[in-house]
Amino acid sequence: MAEGxxxxxxxxxxRGLSITFxxxxxxxxxxxxxxxxxxxxxxFHGLHELRRYEDGKxxxxxxxxxxxxxxxxAITVIGAENAPADRRSPGERYAARYEIDxxxxxxxxxxxxxxxxxxxxxxxxxxxxxxxRGSFVYAKDRLLVPPQGGTGxxxxxxxxxxxxxxxxxxxxxxTTDPATGYDATYYGAAxxxxxxxxxx
Amino acid sequence: xxxxxxxxxxxxxxxFVVVTAFAYAMLAERKIMGWMQLRxxxxxxxxxxxMQPAAxxxxxxxxxxxxxxxxxxxxxxxAPFISLLTAFSVYAVIxxxxxxxxxxxxxxxxxxxxxxxxxxxxxxxxxxLGGWASGSKYPLLGSVRSTAQMISYELSMGLSxxxxxxxxxxxxxxxxxxxxxxxxxxxxxxxxxxxxxxxxVAETNRAPFDLVEAETELVAGFHTEYSGLRFGLFFIAxxxxxxxxxxxxxxxxxxxxxxxxxxxxxxxxxxxxxxxAAFMFFYMWLRATLPRIRYDRLMAFGWKVLLxxxxxxxxxxxxxxxxxx
Numbered sequence: 001m002a003e004g005x006x007x008x009x010x011x012x013x014x015r016g017l018s019i020t021f022x023x024x025x026x027x028x029x030x031x032x033x034x035x036x037x038x039x040x041x042x043x044f045h046g047l048h049e050l051r052r053y054e055d056g057k058x059x060x061x062x063x064x065x066x067x068x069x070x071x072x073x074a075i076t077v078i079g080a081e082n083a084p085a086d087r088r089s090p091g092e093r094y095a096a097r098y099e100i101d102x103x104x105x106x107x108x109x110x111x112x113x114x115x116x117x118x119x120x121x122x123x124x125x126x127x128x129x130x131x132x133r134g135s136f137v138y139a140k141d142r143l144l145v146p147p148q149g150g151t152g153x154x155x156x157x158x159x160x161x162x163x164x165x166x167x168x169x170x171x172x173x174x175t176t177d178p179a180t181g182y183d184a185t186y187y188g189a190a191x192x193x194x195x196x197x198x199x200x
Numbered sequence: 201x202x203x204x205x206x207x208x209x210x211x212x213x214x215x216f217v218v219v220t221a222f223a224y225a226m227l228a229e230r231k232i233m234g235w236m237q238l239r240x241x242x243x244x245x246x247x248x249x250x251m252q253p254a255a256x257x258x259x260x261x262x263x264x265x266x267x268x269x270x271x272x273x274x275x276x277x278x279a280p281f282i283s284l285l286t287a288f289s290v291y292a293v294i295x296x297x298x299x300x301x302x303x304x305x306x307x308x309x310x311x312x313x314x315x316x317x318x319x320x321x322x323x324x325x326x327x328x329l330g331g332w333a334s335g336s337k338y339p340l341l342g343s344v345r346s347t348a349q350m351i352s353y354e355l356s357m358g359l360s361x362x363x364x365x366x367x368x369x370x371x372x373x374x375x376x377x378x379x380x381x382x383x384x385x386x387x388x389x390x391x392x393x394x395x396x397x398x399x400x401v402a403e404t405n406r407a408p409f410d411l412v413e414a415e416t417e418l419v420a421g422f423h424t425e426y427s428g429l430r431f432g433l434f435f436i437a438x439x440x441x442x443x444x445x446x447x448x449x450x451x452x453x454x455x456x457x458x459x460x461x462x463x464x465x466x467x468x469x470x471x472x473x474x475x476x477a478a479f480m481f482f483y484m485w486l487r488a489t490l491p492r493i494r495y496d497r498l499m500a501f502g503w504k505v506l507l508x509x510x511x512x513x514x515x516x517x518x519x520x521x522x523x524x525x
Contacts, residue, residue, distance in 0.1 A: 013490065017357040032240075153433040 013114035041189060045107040047125040048100050050144040051118065051152035053090065058144065059119030061091035064113035066120050075111060091117075098143060102128055103136045118154055210306050214291055222439045223253030229484045236488040260435075261430035268440070270335030271425065279333055280426065280433035282328025287440040290319050294447050297373050297457045300313040303455075304469060305374075312373035313361055316448060317354075322405070323441060324350045327412065328404070330434065331422035342421030346412040348400055348523040352502040353409075357399035363392035363517045365450045377456030384455035386493035393453045395506055397482075400445040403504070404438065406483060408490035411498060445481035447472075470493065 006057035031038050051059045062079025088094040111120045130136060146151040227242065227249065234241025240250035267276055293312045297304035323348055331343020365371055366494070367418055368379040368387060376385075386393040402409040404431050413421035423434045454475045458469030466474075 015431040016489045018483060020485060023238060024232065026238060028235070028238050028240050030238075030240050162510075 031101075032119040042090045043089075044124040045109050045122045045126060046125075046130070047102065047123050048105075048138070048143055049099060049121050049123045049152050050095075050110070050140065051121060051154070052145050052147075054151060056147055057087065058089045058094055060095045060115075061089050061117055061119070062095040062098075063095040065116065069114035070105075071108060071110060072106045073105045074106075075099070081157045093139070099137055099139045099180040100143065101137050103133060119154065123133065123153065159166070207306055214400070215288065215308065218291060218440060218443065219436070221443055223257070224435055225439050225480055226256070226435075227252050232481065232484045233488045234246075236485070246438065255378040256318070257432070258521045261429055261433035265428040265430060266425070268335055268425050272333035272335065274404030275333035276335075276425075277430070279326050280331065280430045281325060281326075282438070283437035284433045284440075286319055287437040287444065288328060290316055290444045294375065294444075294451070295456070297403045297467070298377075298471050303483070308374055310370075310372045310374070310375075311445070313365060313371045313376070313452075316373075316444075317358055317361065320441075320444070321350075321354060323437070326434075326437065327422050330426070334422075336425055338419045338424045339422050342412050342418050342424070345418075346405060346422060347497065349405070349409065349411060349502075352407050352499060353399045353402040353506070354415065355508040356395055356502065356506040357403060359390040359453065359514050360389075360396040360399065363389045365523040366521055373451050373456075377458060379450055380455045382460050384453065384458070386453040389453065389513075389517070391509065392517075393449075395510050396449060396453065396506070396514070397508065401483070401486060402498070404445055406438075406442065406443045407487040408493050409498060410492060411495050416492075440455065442480060442483055443476065446476040446483070449479050450475040 040124075053059060062077055064077045064079065067077045074161055076097065076099045077095050077099040079093045079174040082088055082092060107122065109122050112118075112122055128136065230252075231241035231249070242252045245251040245255045267273070292306050293307065293315050294311045295305035295312075327344040327346045327350075331339040331341075331346070335341070364376065364385050367385060368376040370376060370379065379385075401407075405412040412419075413423070417420075420426070423431055426434060450472060456474040458465065458477075459468065459471050
């Protein structure tokens with residue numbers, strides 16, 4: 001009759017009922033998402049953006065470093081020579097095609113770290129739902145800041161900034177409090193990045 | 201005006217009231233379950249989600265009505281209607297208030313309790329036929345379970361009624377409520393009341409006795425193959441049965457429309473509604489709290505505990521009444 005003990009344990013049933021009754025009046029942690037939005041982390045990794053200089057020229061010089069750094073092989077860059085009459089970027093070359101497959105992307109931010117001109121940055125935008133897989137391949141028409149859209153937010157506008165030495169990675173420690181969002185703190189360079197095996 | 205027109209009008213009103221009550225009982229259940237699980241529950245359709253039942257109804261009506269190739273064509277389509285018909289016809293004898301002129305009930309039958317038991321027993325046909333006629337394994341298992349469960353718990357439920365009938369000395373629902381004025385029957389017949397509450401949950405196949413649907417083992421039990429409006433009819437039948445069970449609990453044990461402590465500021469019908477709502481809340485509360493009982497334990501509990509206790513209760517009640525004269 002060992003199993004019977006649990007079945008006829010009226011005290012346990014009553015205790016369970018009191019617990020569920022108490023829960024009815026507790027504050028619900030639900031965030032009513034489309035109307036109420038949670039504050040995202042300051043360095044949240046979302047949709048990419050290709051930035052411009054103040055004069056409207058593209059920052060990207062088509063060097064393909066982002067593409068080589070990408071662990072998910074999500075980035076395709078095809079560079080081309082700047083025509084002297086119509087310079088698209090200040091350098092010799094610019095990205096004739098720049099495509100990111102956002103379904104392959106793991107939002108690690110390595111492209112951002114690899115970029116020598118701070119052209120590619122991860123924005124906090126994350127609502128990318130669509131109806132077709134093909135729609136998730138973002139080309140320059142959607143990645144590049146529009147000509148009148150300013151320069152785009154630089155990656156440095158973050159608490160603590162990013163380390164000046166791009167060869168080292170900062171050890172990040174974050175506290176998570178859903179009410180106030182995230183607070184990320186920079187504790188100095190700790191690790192040396194290893195780029196072994198990550199070929200484009 | 202011939203009497204049948206009066207009955208017809210009352211039936212139409214009652215049907216409307218019961219269906220509305222079903223719709224909002226369902227919404228209330230989803231809300232209460234949500235709160236107990238730290239969720240807000242449905243709140244997007246209309247203010248506080250009050251239009252959710254309308255949205256659900258529209259969805260169910262517009263969905264495709266599928267039938268498996270192996271299903272029995274007639275019984276498969278008939279079963280939801282059997283469930284619904286038995287669920288609704290119970291209301292023919294339920295009085296909702298003190299009715300000298302028969303205003304608050306459709307038919308004041310002097311054997312009301314027996315009629316209730318008879319019609320409620322028919323409800324198992326809808327479930328067992330629906331499961332069997334689906335021509336598929338999980339519905340069949342569900343319907344076999346439901347038949348066994350409903351038959352074994354019905355015995356104890358009938359015996360819990362017997363105690364009340366002995367105390368009241370009548371089988372008329374009107375008479376039973378009148379006999380309770382001053383002392384509601386859940387106090388002298390506490391054992392019968394507890395047995396009734398347990399068997400009522402089992403009888404309507406609700407958690408923790410929802411072995412018939414048991415989604416973790418039987419997909420959705422007897423209504424696995426049903427879709428669209430036919431599924432909706434089973435759904436309505438389940439909730440209308442819950443309402444029925446709550447009405448019976450109110451009539452037999454909680455004093456019906458009798459106001460507690462003489463608070464007659466509210467009319468009798470309002471008290472009836474309050475008591476039914478409280479019992480419905482208890483149902484939902486149970487569902488949000490207790491896990492499902494294993495099938496063999498359910499059967500053992502029904503036959504080895506509830507039935508002997510219920511029988512004993514009837515005997516003791518009869519003896520006490522006989523001794524006191």
